[in-house]
Amino acid sequence: MSEFVLLFRSTPEGRRAAMGTPERAQQSLQTWLAWIRRLEAQGHLKSRGQPLDPAGKVVRKGTVTDGPYAESKDLVLGVLVVDARDLDEAARLAADCPIAEQGGSVEVRPVGSIAT
DSSP states (O other): OEEEEEEEEEOHHHHHHHHSSHHHHHHHHHHHHHHHHHHHHTTOEEEEEEEOOSOEEEEETTEEEEESSTTOSOEEEEEEEEEESSHHHHHHHHHTOGGGGGTOEEEEEEOOOOOO
16 A cells, blocks of 8 residues: 545635535535545545645745745645555545535645655
């Protein structure tokens, strides 16, 4: 098994649509928790990661801008780490992510290693 990071992306509008009212926020949370519990029950969940607040800064050489990605329409909303045989299996796991129903996407990235 290898580790893969799932990066959850959405637009500010998509985030507001999913979290805009207490009822929608509660429904969204329950849907996410059910998906995460399925990953865990199947032995794929390595780390629950953390949700990310939409506030932030982008730092580039010589500049700091309000962000997190002021020039981008997408926001990274959170991450988690899964175990999967390969990139294809990790993508299949991500395909069931609730964010797709909210107009968002999941970026699936293999976790690399640093040679020491």
